[in-house]
Amino acid sequence: MSLKILDQLSQDFTQLLENSYDYNVVIEVGKQPNIKLYKAHSAILYQRSLYFRQKLTNATKKNNVIEFKIPNLSVQTFDIIIRYIYSGIVSLENFEAATIFDLLIDLNEFQFIELVERIQAYLLIIMLLGFHPSMIFNSDDFKTLQENAFIALLKQDDLQMEESEIWDKVILWGKARTPDLPSNLEVWTDENFKSLKATLQHCLPHIRYFQIPSEDVLKKIKPYHNILEKNIWDDILAKYLAPNVPIASLILPPRKKATVQLPSRKASIITPSSSIITLEHIAELSSWIDRRSKIYNTTEIPYEFKLLLRGSRDGFTVLKIDSTNEILGGYNLLIWKVPNGKYSERATTADSFIFSLKNRNQSILSRVKDESTAIVYGKISQGPIFGNGLGMGRRSKSISKEWYSSETVYEKPIRNIDAWFFIDEYEVFQICKI
Structure with missing residues (x-):
């Protein structure tokens, strides 16, 4: 039997980057006043990046240290790249599409082909499916959607779905990724609810519960209220029973609906959403x-x-x-x-x-x-x-x-x-x- 403990390996190499132990490469990134020095290890750079492999082949050492300058790359982008080199992990959830797009271009130059292909797919999901969620939510492959991509969708302010429908999809996705759940909800045990809650722990905070109509709260959320934190469920009930009483939970705003142009040639005004053309x-x-x-x-x-x-x-x-x-x-x-x-x-x-x-x-x-x-x-x-x-x-x-x-x-x-x-x-x- 072979054991793969890759998470620990990733953490160990990340720590090596952070503590700079026995480094032999210094990389200067950016331009004044935004410059940062990175201390790295030639063996790791050589093995993980074709770009650095080519650089290291003809590099000369100064006091046993190789020095590189990459002035035309932002510190933010290189920080993502160097951490990927050491850990094999890229977290995209907290970045705007513009940053991811720039990252995509730079990753291509560093010749991370597999990662480029994955981020391309991620961008397609985020930029297209936010406006046409049925393309993924109604497909057979929806349940296989990776958690980071799913969460990125849930975070979108302009996701074009009713909040109660989003809740339905979250439950469906969570059930598909939680083994051994009975098909009949009435026979679920506390352990079944705990398992589903664990699966959805990173998704549930992005549901805008207080934008769901009371009828759907009763019909759709109540059967699964055991997967919510008690204070969240209590505040949901309080919101509808006594709407003027303050609650402790953060009330996320309603999602922005896309502007629909009037479907008639006789319309008096069609407002362009452009900052360039009139x-x-x-x-x-x-x-x-x-x-x-x-x-x-x-x-x-x-x-x-x-x-x-x-x-x-x-x-x-x-x-x-x-x-x-x-x-x-x-x-x-x-x-x-x-x-x-x-x-x-x-x-x-x-x-x-x-x-x-x-x-x-x-x-x-x-x-x-x-x-x-x-x-x-x-x-x-x-x-x-x-x-x-x-x-x-x-x-x-x-x-x-x-x-x-x-x-x-x-x-x-x-x-x-x-x-x-x-x-x-x-x-x-x-x-x-x-």
Whole structure:
């Protein structure tokens, strides 16, 4: 019989990182005033990271210590990476999507391929399923969802489900991960409830109990109230029996409901959720999508522009150029994806276009002329790419806000010069027919 006590091994190596015993590598990370020195061990770095293996191969020692400088990496990101190197653990629950996105890019450069793939899956769950939870909650694979991903979903303020439905899914997930529970709740013992409570101990604090209607409290929560802390259950009862009496429990706010646009072309106002484009821009873009010569009136826009990502908020296609306030973008009817291999992939479409938004009579529309390379699915360190016309690239390894624009695949240029440039903000929209 073989015993695998990996948790203890992970803790021991983490402690080795923290106490720096017998270190022989010093890594300086960041730029002034945010610099941090890490004391590490060449044997561990060499074995755990292809990036450091290459660095160590030709490194020279000074007083028996190897020194590295990584100025273009943040201390926060490297702290996650070095702890993963030593412990094999990455905890994502407490990080914003923007931080995770930056981490993903840097992990790819450190060649942690398996971890990159897992975080990609994690991001897809968090960013997509928060708005479409039925995609996972109603699937056969829901019960196999990892706890950290499940908790991240439960934490979302904009999870688009009723709180009582979220409770149902938590119970269902917990039962699936707790062995030997009777199917008939009426025959459950105290031990059965204790087992389920242990399984759900990290999930239960994220349920917004005080936002659940009293009928559902009676129907859904009461049968399982033994898995709750006594003070929580007492406060739930008090909230509905005497709503004006103060309680000790923290009352989490209701989840934010996504704004639903009015489903009529005759609607007087459709408010864009963008910090870059206006309602007039949306009318112009909608006209281009439909290949109209006349621009839609703002009261007859036939599309809803759903904001999926914002650079300053989520870390990842409309963009505003730093210092010039130019607004550039592209329209892609196909889905965006990450290629399976390490090389870019091309996609064919006759409907894509790139643009520069100005005043109505001065905006530039450039439709695709080489359909075979209209869209490029770039590497993980890149973003949306419209052929050679417009794309998010990375000339230097630490920059994720660097874009380029040139004229090759599309009819005409949308900038005066073909050059790399920095952006102030960028947004990704899903365009839905009303």
